[in-house]
Amino acid sequence: MPTKQLALNGTADCSLCGALNEAWPFRAALVSAPVAHPEEALVGEAACYDHPEARAVTACQLCGRFLCPLCSVEIGAEVLCPSCVASGKVAAARLNPSLTLFDSIALTLPLASLIIYPFLVVAAPASLVLSALRWKKPLSPVRRNRWRFVVAIVVSLIEIGLMAWGIVYLIAAATHGGSNQ
Amino acid sequence: MTASERVRYQRLPGRRRGVIRGSSVWLGPDHLLLVQSWRFREEYKRFHLGDIQAIAIASAPRFHISTRSLGIGVLWLIGYAASGRLGSLQEPIVWTVAAALVATWAYLCASCSCVCRIYTAVSCDELPSIYRTRTARKFMRRVESHIVAAQGALEGDWVEAIDDKTIGPPEVTPVEQPAPGVRDAGMAKRRSGRLSAIFVGTMFLDAALSYLEKTHATTAVMRIGYAVMAIEVGLSVALLIEHYRGRLRAGMVKLVIASLLVTGITWYTPQLIASFSAIQAASEVRAGRPAGNTSVFRTRADAVIADTDIGAHVLWGVMGIAILTRRQMPLQGGAGTGIV
Numbered sequence: 226m227p228t229k230q231l232a233l234n235g236t237a238d239c240s241l242c243g244a245l246n247e248a249w250p251f252r253a254a255l256v257s258a259p260v261a262h263p264e265e266a267l268v269g270e271a272a273c274y275d276h277p278e279a280r281a282v283t284a285c286q287l288c289g290r291f292l293c294p295l296c297s298v299e300i301g302a303e304v305l306c307p308s309c310v311a312s313g314k315v316a317a318a319r320l321n322p323s324l325t326l327f328d329s330i331a332l333t334l335p336l337a338s339l340i341i342y343p344f345l346v347v348a349a350p351a352s353l354v355l356s357a358l359r360w361k362k363p364l365s366p367v368r369r370n371r372w373r374f375v376v377a378i379v380v381s382l383i384e385i386g387l388m389a390w391g392i393v394y395l396i397a398a399a400t401h402g403g404s405n406q
Numbered sequence: 407m408t409a410s411e412r413v414r415y416q417r418l419p420g421r422r423r424g425v426i427r428g429s430s431v432w433l434g435p436d437h438l439l440l441v442q443s444w445r446f447r448e449e450y451k452r453f454h455l456g457d458i459q460a461i462a463i464a465s466a467p468r469f470h471i472s473t474r475s476l477g478i479g480v481l482w483l484i485g486y487a488a489s490g491r492l493g494s495l496q497e498p499i500v501w502t503v504a505a506a507l508v509a510t511w512a513y514l515c516a517s518c519s520c521v522c523r524i525y526t527a528v529s530c531d532e533l534p535s536i537y538r539t540r541t542a543r544k545f546m547r548r549v550e551s552h553i554v555a556a557q558g559a560l561e562g563d564w565v566e567a568i569d570d571k572t573i574g575p576p577e578v579t580p581v582e583q584p585a586p587g588v589r590d591a592g593m594a595k596r597r598s599g600r601l602s603a604i605f606v607g608t609m610f611l612d613a614a615l616s617y618l619e620k621t622h623a624t625t626a627v628m629r630i631g632y633a634v635m636a637i638e639v640g641l642s643v644a645l646l647i648e649h650y651r652g653r654l655r656a657g658m659v660k661l662v663i664a665s666l667l668v669t670g671i672t673w674y675t676p677q678l679i680a681s682f683s684a685i686q687a688a689s690e691v692r693a694g695r696p697a698g699n700t701s702v703f704r705t706r707a708d709a710v711i712a713d714t715d716i717g718a719h720v721l722w723g724v725m726g727i728a729i730l731t732r733r734q735m736p737l738q739g740g741a742g743t744g745i746v
Contacts, residue, residue, distance in 0.1 A: 239464065244464050244465050244466060245464070245465045246462055246463065246464045246465070247462070247463040247464075247542075247543075247546075248460055248461070248462040248463070249460060249461045249462075249546060249550060250459065250460040250560065250564070250573065251458055251459060251460060251553050251554070251557050251560065252554075252557040252558050252559070252560055253456060253457055253458055253459045253526070253527070253557055254459040254460055254525075254573045255560070255564065322449060322450055322451070323447055323448060323449040323450065324447070324448050324450075325446060325447055326443070326445075326446050326447060326448055329445060329446050330446050333445075333446075365441075365448050366413060366415060366432075366439065366441075366450065367415050367417075367430070367432050367439065367441055
Protein backbone atom coordinates (compact mmCIF):
# COMPACT_ATOMS: atom_id res chain seq x y z
CA MET A 226 0.00 0.00 0.00
CA PRO A 227 1.45 3.42 -0.86
CA THR A 228 2.21 5.00 2.54
CA LYS A 229 2.51 8.59 1.30
CA GLN A 230 -0.96 8.49 -0.23
CA LEU A 231 -2.17 6.94 3.01
CA ALA A 232 -0.58 9.68 5.13
CA LEU A 233 -2.24 12.40 3.04
CA ASN A 234 -5.76 10.99 2.69
CA GLY A 235 -6.09 8.15 5.20
CA THR A 236 -7.00 6.02 2.18
CA ALA A 237 -4.91 4.30 -0.47
CA ASP A 238 -5.49 2.01 -3.42
CA CYS A 239 -3.99 -1.44 -3.00
CA SER A 240 -1.03 -1.74 -5.35
CA LEU A 241 -1.92 -5.40 -6.03
CA CYS A 242 -5.70 -5.57 -6.44
CA GLY A 243 -6.67 -1.90 -6.79
CA ALA A 244 -9.23 -2.06 -3.95
CA LEU A 245 -9.73 1.07 -1.90
CA ASN A 246 -8.17 0.68 1.52
CA GLU A 247 -8.45 2.76 4.63
CA ALA A 248 -5.72 2.13 7.17
CA TRP A 249 -4.99 3.40 10.63
CA PRO A 250 -1.33 2.86 11.51
CA PHE A 251 -0.36 3.09 15.19
CA ARG A 252 2.84 3.73 17.08
CA ALA A 253 3.46 0.01 17.64
CA ALA A 254 4.23 -0.22 13.91
CA LEU A 255 7.42 1.78 14.46
CA VAL A 256 8.56 -0.12 17.54
CA SER A 257 10.57 -3.31 17.19
CA ALA A 258 9.31 -6.15 19.39
CA PRO A 259 11.55 -6.79 22.44
CA VAL A 260 13.52 -10.02 22.22
CA ALA A 261 14.13 -12.08 25.35
CA HIS A 262 17.86 -12.77 25.78
CA PRO A 263 18.48 -14.80 28.93
CA GLU A 264 21.77 -13.97 30.62
CA GLU A 265 24.16 -16.74 31.57
CA ALA A 266 23.91 -17.81 35.23
CA LEU A 267 27.16 -17.49 37.13
CA VAL A 268 28.26 -19.83 39.94
CA GLY A 269 26.06 -19.29 43.02
CA GLU A 270 23.35 -17.47 41.07
CA ALA A 271 19.79 -18.75 40.80
CA ALA A 272 19.19 -20.49 37.49
CA CYS A 273 16.07 -21.09 35.45
CA TYR A 274 14.23 -24.36 36.19
CA ASP A 275 14.10 -25.37 32.52
CA HIS A 276 17.36 -23.71 31.38
CA PRO A 277 20.03 -24.40 34.04
CA GLU A 278 22.55 -22.26 32.16
CA ALA A 279 20.30 -19.15 32.17
CA ARG A 280 20.03 -16.71 35.09
CA ALA A 281 16.62 -16.65 36.82
CA VAL A 282 14.96 -13.25 36.89
CA THR A 283 11.62 -14.11 38.46
CA ALA A 284 9.63 -16.95 39.99
CA CYS A 285 6.32 -18.52 38.97
CA GLN A 286 3.58 -17.08 41.19
CA LEU A 287 1.80 -20.44 41.35
CA CYS A 288 4.48 -23.12 41.71
CA GLY A 289 7.48 -20.96 42.63
CA ARG A 290 9.85 -22.27 39.96
CA PHE A 291 12.65 -19.89 39.00
CA LEU A 292 12.28 -18.55 35.50
CA CYS A 293 14.50 -16.87 32.90
CA PRO A 294 13.03 -14.15 30.62
CA LEU A 295 12.38 -16.81 27.98
CA CYS A 296 10.21 -18.93 30.32
CA SER A 297 8.24 -16.23 32.14
CA VAL A 298 4.69 -15.87 30.87
CA GLU A 299 3.06 -12.61 31.83
CA ILE A 300 -0.72 -12.74 32.23
CA GLY A 301 -1.94 -9.37 33.41
CA ALA A 302 -0.11 -8.73 36.66
CA GLU A 303 0.79 -12.41 37.14
CA VAL A 304 4.01 -14.12 36.05
CA LEU A 305 3.69 -17.85 35.47
CA CYS A 306 5.80 -20.71 34.15
CA PRO A 307 4.81 -22.46 30.88
CA SER A 308 3.86 -25.70 32.70
CA CYS A 309 1.41 -23.89 35.03
CA VAL A 310 -0.12 -22.20 32.02
CA ALA A 311 -0.38 -25.54 30.21
CA SER A 312 -1.86 -27.31 33.26
CA GLY A 313 -4.80 -24.90 33.29
CA LYS A 314 -4.37 -23.92 36.97
CA VAL A 315 -4.85 -20.26 36.13
CA ALA A 316 -8.02 -18.33 35.40
CA ALA A 317 -9.64 -20.56 32.81
CA ALA A 318 -11.83 -17.97 31.17
CA ARG A 319 -8.88 -15.60 30.72
CA LEU A 320 -6.50 -18.13 29.20
CA ASN A 321 -8.73 -20.61 27.43
CA PRO A 322 -8.87 -19.88 23.74
CA SER A 323 -12.34 -21.46 23.64
CA LEU A 324 -15.28 -22.36 25.85
CA THR A 325 -18.32 -24.63 25.45
CA LEU A 326 -21.59 -22.71 25.70
CA PHE A 327 -23.60 -24.92 28.05
CA ASP A 328 -26.45 -22.40 28.24
CA SER A 329 -26.96 -22.66 24.46
CA ILE A 330 -26.92 -26.47 24.69
CA ALA A 331 -29.41 -26.40 27.60
CA LEU A 332 -31.73 -24.16 25.54
CA THR A 333 -31.42 -26.15 22.32
CA LEU A 334 -32.16 -29.54 23.92
CA PRO A 335 -35.84 -28.96 24.88
CA LEU A 336 -36.53 -26.84 21.76
CA ALA A 337 -34.99 -29.27 19.27
CA SER A 338 -36.76 -32.19 20.93
CA LEU A 339 -40.08 -30.54 20.04
CA ILE A 340 -39.22 -31.36 16.42
CA ILE A 341 -37.59 -34.73 17.12
CA TYR A 342 -40.24 -35.51 19.76
CA PRO A 343 -39.19 -39.07 20.73
CA PHE A 344 -36.13 -37.50 22.38
CA LEU A 345 -38.32 -35.28 24.58
CA VAL A 346 -38.29 -37.87 27.38
CA VAL A 347 -34.51 -37.59 27.64
CA ALA A 348 -33.89 -34.01 26.43
CA ALA A 349 -36.10 -32.10 28.89
CA PRO A 350 -34.65 -33.70 32.07
CA ALA A 351 -31.13 -33.47 30.57
CA SER A 352 -31.61 -29.74 29.99
CA LEU A 353 -32.82 -29.29 33.59
CA VAL A 354 -29.82 -31.17 34.99
CA LEU A 355 -27.39 -29.28 32.74
CA SER A 356 -28.89 -25.92 33.77
CA ALA A 357 -28.68 -26.81 37.47
CA LEU A 358 -25.10 -28.11 37.24
CA ARG A 359 -23.78 -25.22 35.17
CA TRP A 360 -25.78 -22.37 36.75
CA LYS A 361 -22.91 -21.06 38.88
CA LYS A 362 -20.11 -21.80 36.43
CA PRO A 363 -18.74 -18.94 34.28
CA LEU A 364 -20.53 -18.79 30.95
CA SER A 365 -18.19 -16.87 28.72
CA PRO A 366 -16.12 -13.71 29.15
CA VAL A 367 -18.72 -11.66 27.30
CA ARG A 368 -22.03 -13.21 28.37
CA ARG A 369 -23.36 -11.50 31.45
CA ASN A 370 -26.82 -12.96 32.00
CA ARG A 371 -28.29 -16.43 32.19
CA TRP A 372 -31.55 -15.94 30.27
CA ARG A 373 -30.87 -19.03 28.15
CA PHE A 374 -30.73 -21.17 31.30
CA VAL A 375 -33.94 -19.56 32.59
CA VAL A 376 -35.81 -20.19 29.30
CA ALA A 377 -34.39 -23.75 29.14
CA ILE A 378 -35.61 -24.50 32.70
CA VAL A 379 -39.07 -23.03 32.03
CA VAL A 380 -39.50 -24.90 28.69
CA SER A 381 -38.17 -28.16 30.21
CA LEU A 382 -40.52 -27.89 33.20
CA ILE A 383 -43.51 -27.26 30.89
CA GLU A 384 -42.52 -30.25 28.74
CA ILE A 385 -42.03 -32.51 31.78
CA GLY A 386 -45.36 -31.28 33.21
CA LEU A 387 -47.14 -32.04 29.92
CA MET A 388 -45.52 -35.46 29.72
CA ALA A 389 -46.56 -36.25 33.32
CA TRP A 390 -50.11 -35.03 32.61
CA GLY A 391 -50.22 -37.19 29.47
CA ILE A 392 -49.09 -40.28 31.39
CA VAL A 393 -51.60 -39.64 34.22
CA TYR A 394 -54.35 -39.04 31.63
CA LEU A 395 -53.54 -42.28 29.80
CA ILE A 396 -53.42 -44.28 33.03
CA ALA A 397 -56.70 -42.72 34.19
CA ALA A 398 -58.33 -43.43 30.82
CA ALA A 399 -57.09 -47.01 30.92
CA THR A 400 -58.32 -47.46 34.51
CA HIS A 401 -61.73 -45.88 33.69
CA GLY A 402 -62.05 -47.96 30.56
CA GLY A 403 -61.24 -51.08 32.59
CA SER A 404 -63.72 -50.25 35.40
CA ASN A 405 -66.53 -49.37 32.90
CA GLN A 406 -66.18 -52.77 31.28
CA MET B 407 -14.65 -16.44 40.23
CA THR B 408 -11.18 -14.95 39.78
CA ALA B 409 -10.46 -11.30 39.18
CA SER B 410 -9.47 -11.94 35.58
CA GLU B 411 -12.84 -13.56 34.87
CA ARG B 412 -14.64 -10.42 36.04
CA VAL B 413 -13.17 -8.31 33.25
CA ARG B 414 -15.93 -6.09 31.95
CA TYR B 415 -16.17 -5.93 28.20
CA GLN B 416 -17.95 -3.34 26.10
CA ARG B 417 -19.41 -4.50 22.82
CA LEU B 418 -17.93 -2.71 19.84
CA PRO B 419 -19.88 -1.89 16.67
CA GLY B 420 -20.35 -4.79 14.26
CA ARG B 421 -21.76 -8.21 14.79
CA ARG B 422 -21.88 -11.16 12.44
CA ARG B 423 -24.85 -13.43 13.03
CA GLY B 424 -24.81 -16.46 10.77
CA VAL B 425 -26.83 -19.66 10.93
CA ILE B 426 -23.90 -21.54 12.39
CA ARG B 427 -21.09 -19.04 12.80
CA GLY B 428 -21.18 -15.75 14.65
CA SER B 429 -18.59 -13.17 15.56
CA SER B 430 -18.19 -10.01 17.60
CA VAL B 431 -15.42 -7.77 18.93
CA TRP B 432 -15.35 -6.52 22.52
CA LEU B 433 -13.27 -3.88 24.25
CA GLY B 434 -11.54 -4.89 27.47
CA PRO B 435 -9.46 -2.68 29.80
CA ASP B 436 -6.22 -3.29 27.88
CA HIS B 437 -7.18 -5.45 24.93
CA LEU B 438 -9.66 -6.16 22.17
CA LEU B 439 -11.39 -9.53 22.38
CA LEU B 440 -12.42 -11.22 19.15
CA VAL B 441 -15.18 -13.76 19.86
CA GLN B 442 -16.02 -16.32 17.20
CA SER B 443 -18.89 -18.64 17.99
CA TRP B 444 -19.96 -21.93 16.48
CA ARG B 445 -23.43 -22.31 18.11
CA PHE B 446 -22.24 -24.32 21.14
CA ARG B 447 -18.66 -23.15 21.29
CA GLU B 448 -16.91 -19.81 21.47
CA GLU B 449 -13.32 -19.12 20.51
CA TYR B 450 -11.45 -16.06 21.75
CA LYS B 451 -8.51 -14.12 20.47
CA ARG B 452 -7.04 -11.17 22.34
CA PHE B 453 -5.21 -8.22 20.82
CA HIS B 454 -3.47 -6.06 23.41
CA LEU B 455 -4.02 -2.40 22.60
CA GLY B 456 -0.29 -1.76 22.92
CA ASP B 457 0.54 -4.42 20.29
CA ILE B 458 -1.80 -3.30 17.52
CA GLN B 459 0.29 -1.95 14.65
CA ALA B 460 -2.50 -1.06 12.25
CA ILE B 461 -6.12 -1.66 11.34
CA ALA B 462 -6.96 -1.73 7.66
CA ILE B 463 -10.35 -1.64 5.97
CA ALA B 464 -10.38 -2.83 2.37
CA SER B 465 -13.45 -2.40 0.20
CA ALA B 466 -14.55 -5.83 -0.96
CA PRO B 467 -17.84 -7.54 -1.78
CA ARG B 468 -19.15 -9.69 1.10
CA PHE B 469 -22.13 -11.88 0.27
CA HIS B 470 -23.01 -12.82 3.82
CA ILE B 471 -26.48 -14.16 4.61
CA SER B 472 -27.19 -13.14 8.18
CA THR B 473 -29.94 -14.57 10.38
CA ARG B 474 -31.64 -11.16 10.07
CA SER B 475 -31.76 -11.43 6.25
CA LEU B 476 -32.92 -15.05 6.57
CA GLY B 477 -35.72 -13.86 8.85
CA ILE B 478 -36.76 -11.28 6.23
CA GLY B 479 -36.65 -14.07 3.62
CA VAL B 480 -38.90 -16.29 5.75
CA LEU B 481 -41.34 -13.39 6.26
CA TRP B 482 -41.44 -12.89 2.49
CA LEU B 483 -42.03 -16.62 1.96
CA ILE B 484 -44.97 -16.50 4.40
CA GLY B 485 -46.29 -13.47 2.49
CA TYR B 486 -45.86 -15.33 -0.79
CA ALA B 487 -47.65 -18.42 0.54
CA ALA B 488 -50.47 -16.20 1.82
CA SER B 489 -50.73 -14.29 -1.49
CA GLY B 490 -52.28 -17.39 -3.11
CA ARG B 491 -55.26 -17.08 -0.77
CA LEU B 492 -55.57 -13.31 -1.22
CA GLY B 493 -55.91 -13.47 -5.00
CA SER B 494 -53.81 -12.97 -8.14
CA LEU B 495 -53.64 -9.17 -7.69
CA GLN B 496 -51.29 -9.56 -4.74
CA GLU B 497 -48.73 -11.68 -6.59
CA PRO B 498 -47.00 -8.84 -8.56
CA ILE B 499 -46.65 -6.86 -5.32
CA VAL B 500 -45.04 -9.85 -3.57
CA TRP B 501 -42.58 -10.35 -6.44
CA THR B 502 -41.77 -6.61 -6.56
CA VAL B 503 -41.02 -6.72 -2.83
CA ALA B 504 -38.80 -9.77 -3.40
CA ALA B 505 -36.90 -8.03 -6.21
CA ALA B 506 -36.44 -4.91 -4.07
CA LEU B 507 -35.19 -6.97 -1.12
CA VAL B 508 -32.72 -8.95 -3.27
CA ALA B 509 -31.52 -5.76 -5.01
CA THR B 510 -30.96 -4.02 -1.65
CA TRP B 511 -29.10 -7.01 -0.27
CA ALA B 512 -26.96 -7.34 -3.43
CA TYR B 513 -26.18 -3.60 -3.38
CA LEU B 514 -25.16 -3.71 0.30
CA CYS B 515 -23.04 -6.81 -0.28
CA ALA B 516 -21.34 -5.53 -3.42
CA SER B 517 -20.85 -1.82 -2.73
CA CYS B 518 -21.03 -1.16 1.00
CA SER B 519 -18.95 -4.06 2.26
CA CYS B 520 -15.38 -4.46 3.36
CA VAL B 521 -12.78 -6.70 4.94
CA CYS B 522 -11.33 -5.41 8.21
CA ARG B 523 -7.92 -6.68 9.29
CA ILE B 524 -5.96 -6.10 12.44
CA TYR B 525 -2.16 -6.24 12.34
CA THR B 526 0.29 -6.96 15.13
CA ALA B 527 3.99 -7.78 14.86
CA VAL B 528 3.19 -11.50 14.75
CA SER B 529 -0.26 -11.77 13.25
CA CYS B 530 -2.69 -10.48 10.68
CA ASP B 531 -6.28 -11.39 11.51
CA GLU B 532 -9.54 -10.63 9.85
CA LEU B 533 -12.35 -9.31 12.05
CA PRO B 534 -15.34 -11.18 10.58
CA SER B 535 -17.89 -9.15 12.55
CA ILE B 536 -16.94 -6.00 10.66
CA TYR B 537 -18.08 -6.49 7.08
CA ARG B 538 -19.91 -3.27 6.28
CA THR B 539 -17.91 -0.09 5.60
CA ARG B 540 -20.17 2.10 7.76
CA THR B 541 -19.83 -0.25 10.71
CA ALA B 542 -16.07 -0.41 10.18
CA ARG B 543 -15.77 3.37 10.43
CA LYS B 544 -17.95 3.38 13.55
CA PHE B 545 -15.73 0.65 14.99
CA MET B 546 -12.60 2.69 14.23
CA ARG B 547 -14.05 5.80 15.87
CA ARG B 548 -14.60 3.79 19.08
CA VAL B 549 -11.28 1.96 19.07
CA GLU B 550 -8.77 4.52 17.77
CA SER B 551 -8.75 6.68 20.91
CA HIS B 552 -8.17 3.64 23.16
CA ILE B 553 -5.23 2.41 21.06
CA VAL B 554 -3.70 5.90 20.93
CA ALA B 555 -4.15 6.20 24.72
CA ALA B 556 -2.32 2.88 25.20
CA GLN B 557 0.50 3.54 22.71
CA GLY B 558 0.75 7.30 22.31
CA ALA B 559 0.12 9.16 19.07
CA LEU B 560 2.26 8.85 15.96
CA GLU B 561 4.53 11.87 15.92
CA GLY B 562 7.01 13.46 13.55
CA ASP B 563 7.63 12.11 10.09
CA TRP B 564 6.11 8.68 10.64
CA VAL B 565 5.61 8.18 6.89
CA GLU B 566 9.41 8.04 6.33
CA ALA B 567 9.88 5.81 9.38
CA ILE B 568 7.07 3.46 8.43
CA ASP B 569 8.35 3.13 4.85
CA ASP B 570 11.29 1.05 6.10
CA LYS B 571 9.11 -1.31 8.10
CA THR B 572 6.61 -4.00 7.30
CA ILE B 573 3.39 -3.89 9.26
CA GLY B 574 2.13 -7.31 10.25
CA PRO B 575 4.02 -10.59 10.48
CA PRO B 576 7.25 -10.97 8.50
CA GLU B 577 6.88 -11.76 4.82
CA VAL B 578 7.02 -15.47 4.05
CA THR B 579 7.29 -16.46 0.41
CA PRO B 580 4.74 -19.20 -0.16
CA VAL B 581 6.11 -22.28 -1.89
CA GLU B 582 3.90 -23.15 -4.84
CA GLN B 583 3.21 -26.87 -4.78
CA PRO B 584 1.51 -27.99 -7.95
CA ALA B 585 -1.08 -30.73 -7.50
CA PRO B 586 0.04 -34.26 -8.36
CA GLY B 587 -0.38 -34.91 -12.06
CA VAL B 588 -0.59 -31.21 -12.88
CA ARG B 589 2.72 -29.79 -14.04
CA ASP B 590 1.79 -26.17 -14.28
CA ALA B 591 0.07 -24.40 -11.33
CA GLY B 592 -1.25 -21.75 -13.74
CA MET B 593 -2.87 -24.47 -15.84
CA ALA B 594 -4.56 -25.89 -12.72
CA LYS B 595 -5.84 -22.42 -11.83
CA ARG B 596 -7.23 -21.96 -15.32
CA ARG B 597 -8.94 -25.35 -15.10
CA SER B 598 -10.61 -24.41 -11.80
CA GLY B 599 -11.67 -21.09 -13.37
CA ARG B 600 -13.22 -22.94 -16.32
CA LEU B 601 -15.05 -25.34 -13.96
CA SER B 602 -16.38 -22.37 -11.98
CA ALA B 603 -17.60 -20.66 -15.16
CA ILE B 604 -19.38 -23.84 -16.34
CA PHE B 605 -20.90 -24.23 -12.87
CA VAL B 606 -22.25 -20.66 -12.95
CA GLY B 607 -23.61 -21.35 -16.44
CA THR B 608 -25.48 -24.43 -15.21
CA MET B 609 -27.13 -22.27 -12.54
CA PHE B 610 -28.85 -20.20 -15.23
CA LEU B 611 -29.55 -23.30 -17.33
CA ASP B 612 -31.14 -25.03 -14.32
CA ALA B 613 -33.29 -21.94 -13.62
CA ALA B 614 -34.42 -21.81 -17.28
CA LEU B 615 -35.22 -25.53 -17.35
CA SER B 616 -37.10 -25.32 -14.03
CA TYR B 617 -39.16 -22.49 -15.53
CA LEU B 618 -39.83 -24.59 -18.65
CA GLU B 619 -40.79 -27.56 -16.48
CA LYS B 620 -43.26 -25.32 -14.68
CA THR B 621 -44.85 -23.89 -17.82
CA HIS B 622 -44.39 -26.67 -20.45
CA ALA B 623 -43.81 -29.87 -18.53
CA THR B 624 -42.84 -32.42 -21.17
CA THR B 625 -40.87 -35.63 -20.69
CA ALA B 626 -37.95 -34.30 -22.75
CA VAL B 627 -37.69 -31.10 -20.68
CA MET B 628 -37.81 -33.11 -17.45
CA ARG B 629 -35.11 -35.50 -18.67
CA ILE B 630 -32.84 -32.60 -19.68
CA GLY B 631 -33.59 -31.05 -16.27
CA TYR B 632 -32.44 -34.22 -14.47
CA ALA B 633 -29.31 -34.38 -16.65
CA VAL B 634 -28.43 -30.73 -15.88
CA MET B 635 -28.99 -31.36 -12.18
CA ALA B 636 -26.66 -34.38 -12.31
CA ILE B 637 -24.02 -32.26 -14.11
CA GLU B 638 -24.49 -29.53 -11.50
CA VAL B 639 -23.92 -31.98 -8.63
CA GLY B 640 -20.87 -33.44 -10.43
CA LEU B 641 -19.43 -29.96 -10.96
CA SER B 642 -20.07 -29.14 -7.30
CA VAL B 643 -18.06 -32.20 -6.25
CA ALA B 644 -15.25 -31.25 -8.67
CA LEU B 645 -15.20 -27.69 -7.32
CA LEU B 646 -15.12 -28.93 -3.73
CA ILE B 647 -12.06 -31.02 -4.68
CA GLU B 648 -10.50 -27.89 -6.21
CA HIS B 649 -11.25 -26.06 -2.95
CA TYR B 650 -9.56 -28.88 -1.02
CA ARG B 651 -6.50 -28.38 -3.24
CA GLY B 652 -6.61 -24.64 -2.45
CA ARG B 653 -7.32 -23.47 -5.99
CA LEU B 654 -10.80 -22.04 -5.66
CA ARG B 655 -11.93 -18.47 -5.05
CA ALA B 656 -13.20 -17.97 -1.49
CA GLY B 657 -16.78 -17.08 -2.43
CA MET B 658 -17.18 -19.91 -4.93
CA VAL B 659 -17.09 -22.66 -2.32
CA LYS B 660 -19.92 -20.98 -0.40
CA LEU B 661 -21.89 -20.78 -3.64
CA VAL B 662 -21.31 -24.50 -4.30
CA ILE B 663 -22.51 -25.44 -0.80
CA ALA B 664 -25.55 -23.15 -1.11
CA SER B 665 -26.47 -24.63 -4.51
CA LEU B 666 -26.10 -28.19 -3.18
CA LEU B 667 -28.34 -27.31 -0.22
CA VAL B 668 -31.02 -25.78 -2.47
CA THR B 669 -30.82 -28.73 -4.88
CA GLY B 670 -31.19 -31.16 -1.97
CA ILE B 671 -34.13 -29.28 -0.47
CA THR B 672 -35.96 -28.85 -3.80
CA TRP B 673 -35.36 -32.50 -4.70
CA TYR B 674 -36.41 -34.13 -1.42
CA THR B 675 -39.14 -31.78 -0.15
CA PRO B 676 -41.65 -32.51 -2.99
CA GLN B 677 -41.07 -36.24 -2.43
CA LEU B 678 -41.68 -35.87 1.30
CA ILE B 679 -44.81 -33.79 0.65
CA ALA B 680 -46.01 -36.36 -1.90
CA SER B 681 -45.53 -39.19 0.63
CA PHE B 682 -47.29 -37.17 3.33
CA SER B 683 -50.16 -36.33 0.95
CA ALA B 684 -50.51 -39.98 -0.09
CA ILE B 685 -50.74 -41.11 3.55
CA GLN B 686 -53.20 -38.31 4.32
CA ALA B 687 -55.32 -39.14 1.26
CA ALA B 688 -55.35 -42.84 2.17
CA SER B 689 -56.51 -42.09 5.71
CA GLU B 690 -59.21 -39.69 4.38
CA VAL B 691 -60.47 -42.36 1.95
CA ARG B 692 -60.45 -44.95 4.75
CA ALA B 693 -62.54 -42.59 6.87
CA GLY B 694 -64.96 -42.18 3.96
CA ARG B 695 -64.12 -38.49 3.27
CA PRO B 696 -63.02 -36.98 -0.08
CA ALA B 697 -59.22 -36.52 -0.34
CA GLY B 698 -59.29 -33.17 -2.13
CA ASN B 699 -57.56 -30.88 0.39
CA THR B 700 -54.20 -32.64 0.39
CA SER B 701 -53.82 -32.39 -3.41
CA VAL B 702 -54.51 -28.62 -3.29
CA PHE B 703 -51.86 -28.21 -0.60
CA ARG B 704 -49.44 -30.37 -2.63
CA THR B 705 -49.93 -28.32 -5.81
CA ARG B 706 -49.40 -25.07 -3.93
CA ALA B 707 -46.31 -26.42 -2.13
CA ASP B 708 -44.87 -27.72 -5.42
CA ALA B 709 -45.37 -24.28 -7.01
CA VAL B 710 -43.64 -22.55 -4.08
CA ILE B 711 -40.72 -25.01 -4.24
CA ALA B 712 -40.40 -24.59 -8.03
CA ASP B 713 -40.39 -20.79 -7.72
CA THR B 714 -37.85 -20.94 -4.87
CA ASP B 715 -35.66 -23.22 -7.02
CA ILE B 716 -35.79 -20.82 -9.98
CA GLY B 717 -35.19 -17.75 -7.82
CA ALA B 718 -32.32 -19.34 -5.91
CA HIS B 719 -30.57 -20.53 -9.09
CA VAL B 720 -30.83 -17.10 -10.72
CA LEU B 721 -29.47 -15.53 -7.53
CA TRP B 722 -26.58 -18.03 -7.32
CA GLY B 723 -25.85 -17.39 -11.02
CA VAL B 724 -25.66 -13.61 -10.50
CA MET B 725 -23.51 -14.08 -7.42
CA GLY B 726 -21.28 -16.50 -9.36
CA ILE B 727 -20.72 -13.88 -12.07
CA ALA B 728 -19.87 -11.33 -9.37
CA ILE B 729 -17.34 -13.74 -7.83
CA LEU B 730 -15.80 -14.65 -11.18
CA THR B 731 -15.47 -11.07 -12.37
CA ARG B 732 -14.11 -9.57 -9.18
CA ARG B 733 -10.37 -9.27 -8.83
CA GLN B 734 -8.68 -11.82 -6.59
CA MET B 735 -7.93 -10.53 -3.08
CA PRO B 736 -4.33 -11.42 -2.32
CA LEU B 737 -4.58 -10.98 1.46
CA GLN B 738 -5.96 -14.01 3.25
CA GLY B 739 -4.58 -13.50 6.77
CA GLY B 740 -1.78 -15.36 8.52
CA ALA B 741 1.88 -14.82 7.82
CA GLY B 742 3.30 -12.84 4.95
CA THR B 743 0.52 -10.31 4.73
CA GLY B 744 2.24 -7.08 5.62
CA ILE B 745 0.42 -3.99 4.41
CA VAL B 746 3.21 -1.50 3.89
